[in-house]
Amino acid sequence: MLPGESAVQNHLLPKGFYITRWQEPGRAEADFGRFNVKSVIRNIYTLFSSSEIPIAADDQEIMDLFNPSTPLPPWFSEEDLQTYASLYEKSGFTYPLQVPYRSLSKDCGISDPKVSVPALLIMGEKDYVLKFPGMEDYIRSGAVKHFVPDMEITYIPEGCHFVHEQVPEKVNKLIIEFLDKQSV
Incomplete structure (x- = not known):
């Protein structure tokens, strides 16, 4: 958005x-x-x-x-x-x-909202956000990479909206692995 x-x-x-x-x-x-x-x-x-x-x-x-x-x-x-x-x-x-x-409608004064650094999205496959109109296609098709070109996406099959609390060890491991790859 x-x-x-x-x-x-x-x-x-x-x-x-x-x-x-x-x-x-x-x-x-x-x-x-x-x-x-x-x-x-x-x-x-x-x-x-x-x-x-x-x-x-x-x-x-x-x-x-x-x-x-x-x-x-x-x-x-x-x-x-x-x-x-x-x-x-x-x-x-x-x-x-x-x-x-x-705050969704607040203008932040950002004219070209691109994230130019490596990013990681960890998402649960059972997160209800994927059912928002157009959201699943936006993420899975890679359209989101128009704004975050260097994004790695990882889905956790059993994960819900609170995936970071549901499986913290798995999420922490993914974050550490991602950060390790960036420091090479």
């Missing part, structure tokens, strides 16, 4: 999609505010670890999609949940909502 107004193409996204909802100032805060912080974190990790895009109905908010009987992902422990909740209790959700959801 190019920075600026062209980045926000909500018309291509399903109605009730979390990104469009969270772009609205105050909407996510009101939705999240109905729950304690630990429940919000649990909801987010449960909803966004799925390979399906969370979409709310007209009479729902995103947090309404959570099914309390759904267990945490096996790689996200109760201790992880408590740690994250304690951090968000201190910081709140303002910044995570600002970047990226509410």
Whole structure:
């Protein structure tokens, strides 16, 4: 996505999609505010670890999609949940909502958005982002390399949106291998 107004193409996204909802100032805060912080974190990790895009109905908010009987992902422990909740209790959700959801349309003053250094994209095959309109083709076809010409892409078959937390050893190994290749 190019920075600026062209980045926000909500018309291509399903109605009730979390990104469009969270772009609205105050909407996510009101939705999240109905729950304690630990429940919000649990909801987010449960909803966004799925390979399906969370979409709310007209009479729902995103947090309404959570099914309390759904267990945490096996790689996200109760201790992880408590740690994250304690951090968000201190910081709140303002910044995570600002970047990226509410800053997508900001013009950054970049006229030629090319990444000219080697880059690595590690992505889970089950990441729901691949289901965004046109995203899978954009990445898999190599069109993304128009903006990041020296990009290496690695897919982790079992990986979800939180692949870095799901399989940290594998992700760390891939990063170290990538960095080692750059230093040769």
